[in-house]
Each structure stands twice: as structure tokens, then as C-alpha cells.
Amino acid sequence: MPVRPDYIRPLDFKSGRIDMSHGAGGRAAAQLIDELFLRAFDNPWLRQGNDQAAFEAPPELAQGGRLVMSTDGHVVSPLFFPGGDLGCLCVHGTINDVAMAGARPLYLAASFIIEEGLPLSTLRDVVSSMARASREAGVPIVTGDTKVVEQGKGDGLFITTTGVGVVPPGVRIDGAAARPGDVVLVSGTLGEHGVAVLSQRESLAFDTTIRSDTAALHTLVADLLAAAGAGVRVLRDPTRGGLATTLNEIARQSGVGMHIDEAAVPVLPDVEAACELLGLDPLYVANEGKLVAVCAPDVADAALAALRSHPLGAAAARIGVVTEDPHHFVQMTTRFGGRRIVDWLTGEPLPRIC
């Protein structure tokens, strides 16, 4: 049980702001931890007040399971956007990266880099959203760190989250495991996250009803693995760079080609329209609640059915096949029956989308 020092007055969440002392490791930092982070994330590991969290080994390890670790910096701008905010995004993003190994996510660590002058109310809102996302996913934030940089040396708030998880015995998901003949599935419609964030940019502000798809996908992955087992070869979430980049990454890692059918790729009409307005291709726009699954052909139907019976996979679709291709090209049959190469994202159409 930590013993509270007698702070002169509680943090002023109405009109207070972050100052350099909140990052200096002294009394102000301890107060911020007590009155904001500990209350929001409340769990036994954090309450211990150590510089690290210790926990028992998960039972899967005794049966030959493996551990998995993933980290992601989150610098999305603006901090709040339709359907989400930096807080839930940084929880979902890291849970998903852990889950894409076929793992059960166990714990999260969070590192905050805060710009001096950030309203305490903004920080509290982001932290509350993180806490909610973490509770809903059942993956606690067990350790963390806070640094403060001078005004003009940051941009409000950056959060790096790191997750650990356990891969059940027998599961071997790997970006290098795709084979010619495999089937490519996506778990739903593409491009909502990117468009929702862009709709809020000062220089681009436009009206849209599109909301970010940000969501934790670990239960969807668990259902998929239960249905399709070792037939699931690759899982990856098409975030920055979108579906096109993710498919190119997998093709390169596995040393294969891919052939996608544009008409089969699910995109909401509003996203299609917004992308036309912005001069973007939805295939390159970021998602935060979708996955690409490459499956053996004999489990593809079962895999698709498992995705579709989960609320986060209702619009799942079979979009293409893995091919033999020494150039590792991703090719696409367009809606008009033509064929084109879907290249890597080049340049920077969508900075700070996550």
C-alpha cells in the first residue's frame, strides 16, 4: 500500500496544465501518477509503485507456448477524431500487433511524452479512454513512464505502448509463411480510420459521418484460430500504408506474389467518396480494427465463416489468392477487368495517422 504524501492541493483538472515539474520525477510527478494514472488504470501491478511490473508466467508456457512482445509509438494528430482518440488507439494498436502473432495479449506498458502546457483535462480524457479500452479488452496497463518536454519541443502528447502476450502451443503465424495457392481474407471494410482522422485536420476539415474502426482484435483472432487452426499462416493488421502495403510486406517476406480482385475488396461508399475527394486510394489508407489473414485453401471457408460470425468481422471477405511470382508483385484485377500492379506506398500521403 503506497503511503500518500500530503500534497498541498489536488491536481486542477479543470484549468491546470502540465509543467516541467510533472516530468522531473519528484513530488509533482508522484502526484500525477497517484491522482491520474493510478486511479484510471487501477490494478495490483501499478499499485505496487515499482519501476517495473512482475507477473506469474501464463499457463500456456508450460505446454510449449511462446512469449511475444510488440511496441508502437502513437503520434496521431489530432488527438481526438470521430470514433476514437489517441488513448483507445494506442491500446488497440498494440493489442492488435500482439494478437497478429496468434497470441493472447497479457499486459501493456505505456510511456507518455507530454508537451509542457498540455491541459490536464486533455491528458485526463486521453487516459480515461486508454483505461476504458484496456478494461474492455481485458489487458491491463501494468507499468509506465512519464516525461515532459518544453513547449514547442513536442506536440501535445505522444504515447508508446508495448504489449506482451503468449502464443498458444502449436500456433506458428509468420509473415513468411504464405504459400502459392493460399487464400487472402480481410476482416471488413477498409479505410475508415485514415479518413476519419483526415476529416479532422485543420487544413482539410470536411464533413463526414465516417468513424475510425479502431478496435481490439484479439478475440476475433482467437475465434479465427479456433475455427481454422494451423491453416492460418499469416495475420497482419493493415495500419499505416493500408492493405496495399501490408500485402506487399507479406509477399516480400514470404517470397510470393498475390493476386487481388478489386471488386471483392470491401470499402464503404462514404469512404470511397471521401477518398475521391482527397485524391487517395482506399487501398493505401490506414485501418485500426481490421486484419488480413492468409489461410490454406482447405480452411478458407471455415476461416471466413469464423470472421463473419464475430461482430468485428461481419463484413469479412475473400479478396484474392497467393501466387508464385519471382518479383513478389501484388497484382489486382480492377473493377473494369483490367490488371494493374499494387505497389508499395511511396511518399507521404498520410502523415501521423496513428
Add this chain to the structure above:
Amino acid sequence: MPVRPDYIRPLDFKSGRIDMSHGAGGRAAAQLIDELFLRAFDNPWLRQGNDQAAFEAPPELAQGGRLVMSTDGHVVSPLFFPGGDLGCLCVHGTINDVAMAGARPLYLAASFIIEEGLPLSTLRDVVSSMARASREAGVPIVTGDTKVVEQGKGDGLFITTTGVGVVPPGVRIDGAAARPGDVVLVSGTLGEHGVAVLSQRESLAFDTTIRSDTAALHTLVADLLAAAGAGVRVLRDPTRGGLATTLNEIARQSGVGMHIDEAAVPVLPDVEAACELLGLDPLYVANEGKLVAVCAPDVADAALAALRSHPLGAAAARIGVVTEDPHHFVQMTTRFGGRRIVDWLTGEPLPRIC
């Protein structure tokens, strides 16, 4: 084996700079990973090219060991200082936080938040230093992430490192475990890191021969535990806020007081002089290669001997005792025989020291 896309030309480490495309997740990001991070950190986990690293469970877990996780954002300014730089600091800092649980550090994750315009040569120098520190410590960097923010929205480079480790069975180090009568040890002289960084600040630049003490302490911890076993109750590295803040944290967590003897606290004469010049108290100045150990009285001599026989603990000293104190005060007998309270750090004497 990742298949390299045919980049038009290799990265220009001589005069090139980071631009927004390096953070967009497309071809430029993939090239940065291939030609910088993969080459520097080279290990089988990174080479897999997945968004996460999977590894076998360490053998200690089968005997009842526990896992431990710690994260730290590093925003030190300037990036290079006498005795170190952001790169080795972010490796040592997180290894130390993991080691302070009595753990064997296993793996690191690294998340880079880079300001647009950072010279590629600067990034390469920092990354080389990280790679060297990681290799020397035997703790590989197995997964990572890179984001780029616009010029003026960051400050060159921030790196968050997260470590996982394994606590051997039977080891139960905890900030709440100090008991009245226990002995307080430090592993060496205090204040070098903070003074070394401050000596490089534009507004403060002064000549000094003081070098940062940045170092990985996991082998020192292993030697200490081998000598003093379960008699080691608390370990903590006195970073931000210095020894004074660390002792106050432990006193608060354990619900005890402490009594320190100023004459026994080792401080180099040059650090003493620099602190006088800067108006600082060395007790509040950050260290990056020192630890505080609270030990049961019957193992204190063995613990001190173990620290002193390790190269990183040669100047270790017994500096005080744990007392019963309902106010959880840290008190100090000064060199002149007086007694004063060593309070928490308040305010912000040393921003961005780590």
C-alpha cells in the same frame, strides 16, 4: 529471409535527412528499417520482419520464476553528452529498471519518434550506440517502431525502450519490502550523469571532465543476489530526482523512515564543485549507472563486498539505515553533525536529463 525491394539508391547517411515518408509505413520506412535498424541490431527476431517478436519461455519460469516488464521514454537533451548519448542511455535505462526487480533482462523493444529534418548521420550514430550497448549487455533489441513528426513538433529524437526479463524463483525484491533495521547501500559515487548532461546545455555550457555513469547494472545485480540472496529487500536506480527522491519513494512504499549519514555518501570532488557552481544538491542529481540496495542487516557486509568486487560497484558504500517513522521521513546527519530532513524533489531543477 526478407526479400529486398530494389531501392532506387541507398540511404544517404552523409548528408540525408529524415522526412515524413520515413514514418509513413511504405517503401521509405522499409528502406530505413533494412539499411539502418536491421543492420545495426541484427538478430533473428528482427530479421523475421514481423510486427512483433516471438520467443521461447526462459527456463527460470518452469521453476516458478516470474516475468517482469518495464518501459521508459528517453528525451535527454542534448542527444550526446560526455560519457554517453541517447542511444546507450535508452538501453541501459530499461535494462536497469528490469534488473532492479532482481531479474535477468531478456529482450528489448524500441520505439523511435523522430523529428522531420533530423540528419540521418545523427540517427545512425544514436542507433549504433544502442546496438553496441545492447550487444555488450547481451540483451537484444527484438522489435521496434518508427514514427516521424513534422519539424517543430518534436525535438530531434525521442526513444522509448521496453524490456522484459525473468525473476529467478525465490527472488522477491519490492519497494515495499524495507524494514526498520535494514541497511542502505549505494553502488558508487552520485551525480555524474546529471552534471555531465548539464555541462553540455547551451545556456549552461561549462568545462568539466565529468562523464555520465550510464551503464547496464544487471550483472552487478546478479552478483549482489548471489552473495546476499533473499536478504536483498529493495533495489532501485536513483535516476531522475536522484538519491533523495529514490529514498523517499522507498520510505513511502515501505511505510518506514530512513537515516542517512552525509559523510558516507560518495560524491566525486568534481561533481561536488560543479553542483556548487550550479546551485544543485548532488543528492537530487540523476544517475544512470548506480543502484540503491536495502538489505537485511545480517547480509549487509556480504552485499557490500559483492558490490565492491564488481567493476561497476568499486565505490559502493553503506550510507544509512531504515528506521521506524510514521511520517516516512528521510533524515540525514550532515557533515557538520547537524540533522536535516531530505525531502522529495520539488520543482524542476533538471528537465530532460534522461
